[in-house]
Amino acid sequence: MRAAPKRHHNFSAGPATLPLTVLEEAQRDLLCLPGAGASILEISHRSAAFGAILDEARDNLRQLLAIPDGYEVLFLQGGASLQFSMVPMSFLRGAAGRSGSADYVVTGSWGAKAVKEARREGEVHLAWSGESEGYRRVPHSGELDLDRNASYLHLTLNETIQGVEFPDPPLDLAANDQLAAATDVALVADCSSNFLSRPLDISRYSMLYAGAQKNAGPAGVTIVIVRRELLERVREGQLHSMLDYRVHAAKGSAYNTPPVFSIYLVLLITRWLRDEMGGLAEMERLNRAKAATLYDCIDGSGGFYSGHAQPASRSRMNIAWTLADPALEGPFLARAAERGLVGLKGHRSVGGLRASIYNAMPRQSIEELAAFMDEFRRSA
Secondary structure, X not given: OOOOOOOOEEOOOOOOOOXXXXXXXXXXXXXXXXXXXXXXXXXXXOOHHHHHHXXXXXXXXXXXXXXXXXXXXXXXXXXXXXXXXXXXXXXXXXXXXXXXXXXEEEOOHHHHHHHHHHOOOOEEXXXXXXXXXXXXXXXXXXXXXXXXXXXXXXXXXXXXXXXXXXXXXXXXXXXXXXXXXXXXXXXXXXXXXXXXXXXXXXXXXXXXXXXXXXXXXXXXXXXXXXXHHHXXXXXXXXXXXXXXXXXXXXXXXXXXXXXXXXXXXXXXXXXXXXXXXXXXXXXXXXXXXXXXXHHHHHHOOOOOEEEOOOHHHEOOOEEEEEEOOHHHHHHHHHHHHHOOEEOOEOOOOOOOEEEEXXXXXXXXXXXXXXXXXXXXXXXX
């Protein structure tokens, strides 16, 4: 029998590390899902077995995030990148009763990509951009240049490339004079890379969307949480069926063949978060501690390592840093790989190094990386 290969400490930004107990359960069900008589890869999306999976995954998300009544929970495809288009197609392109413009706050590369797609559909106004500062922080509420008649305000809650994250709540919009009286501007957020990593006050948002391949599951499914009232702004006959949130809501996320296996993994991970990890408040505590271990290592290096983001805006999911001597990046990555520490190369657009430490990243892996970083610094 072939020996099981050794698992690395996988710091990839996504698809990312999944909980080992979840992988083991999926491995068992890969041959035959209990009660279904077939593999999870083989069952019909119209079957009672998958219907139960879809319902429980949705219910678990509602429970974990305390999603209020009045919101739809959808399982779609195309990743956050498709949402960059679906959002403006629905709520910017002639949305009923709005100005025909949308506000975007750009704190990194993914926010910039969202703006690029939105501009295909209508007028986009940059309420704030961190590009001139190298995307090192999130803005304060008072810095935003907002339109009280905007169709919506779009944020990226966590930027995987630059390692910048909004707190919760992300902005005190009541503190901004331009929006003090504008209670119906929809707040839309891409939360792909910190989804399920902490509690969120869903009632503050009109819409949240997240590609699952960071904290919620494998690549292939995108989770959308949207207020039903927001869907009423979409003009009838405006969208193709597959691009219409209302169609997917009416069909229970099964208008076409959904990503069955990916949704099944979301189900297992929501169970893991609830039953093994103690819920999102406990998950947030653990994530804070994991991130602090690496940031303490960076800050205590005497300038050998430097964090990319300003301390108040640092991500707990994606720790981005550089070495004082960029020539040492290659040796760092090579020696790290020898220790089974992989996925640490920074994104090609910014360089440097990056450790993505999502929910399923074990504390042991964090400690192994911190120990290696200290060892490398001493030996350089």
